[in-house]
Amino acid sequence: MFEVRVNTDFAAAHFLRDYNGKCENLHGHNYKVYAHVRGNALNEGGMLLDFTELKRALKSVCARLDHTNLNDMEVFDQNPSAERIAKFIFDSILAMIPSLVKTDGDKAFLQAVDVFETDTNRARYSVD
Template sequence: MYSARVEADFAAAHFLSHYHGKCENLHGHNYRVLLWVRGESLDEGGMLADFGLLKKALRQVVSELDHSNLNDISEFRGDPSAERIARYIFTSLEKMFGEFSLDPALLWAVDVFETPTSMARYERG
């Protein structure tokens, strides 16, 4: 099994409505996002997927989140946790991979780091 990874960053604000503590207040993070693809075969050029296309797709998705208040995005329903952000990015990428000539079946996981030591992952089940 082969796997490959690209990453991108974005900055955004959020608060957690159902959390009791300092994260219920508006605050921001410099998020780091890792996009993982996985597959059993390589293309004729010996690659699982083109890094350039993966980066372009990921950058397009995170650019929509960059410098925003994540609570304003309806999919997060007032609680834009790292877990929900990871799922949102995963499903957004899954829908758009075809536009970049990428096989959606290769999409394996998305990791979202709120800090260098705190990360959530959404992966294909």
């Protein structure tokens, strides 16, 4: 199995509802985001997927989040946890590159999106 990974970052503010602690207050993070694509077969050029295509999609999605208050985005239902951010980014990449939807066969597919709020705190959304 081959895997490629690209990453980018964005800065945003948020607060967590239904949370009893300091994160219930408005605060910010410099998020790091990684997108992982896997597959069994390489294309004619010997690549699983063009890094440029995946990076363009990831940067585009993260640009929509950059320097915002994530609680203002309806998609997060007023509670933008790292887990919800990871799923939003995952789904957004698939909307931009529908060929990465996992199906049976050898084609490349989006395996996971990791969202790091800090160097040591990560949430992941994956297909398995």
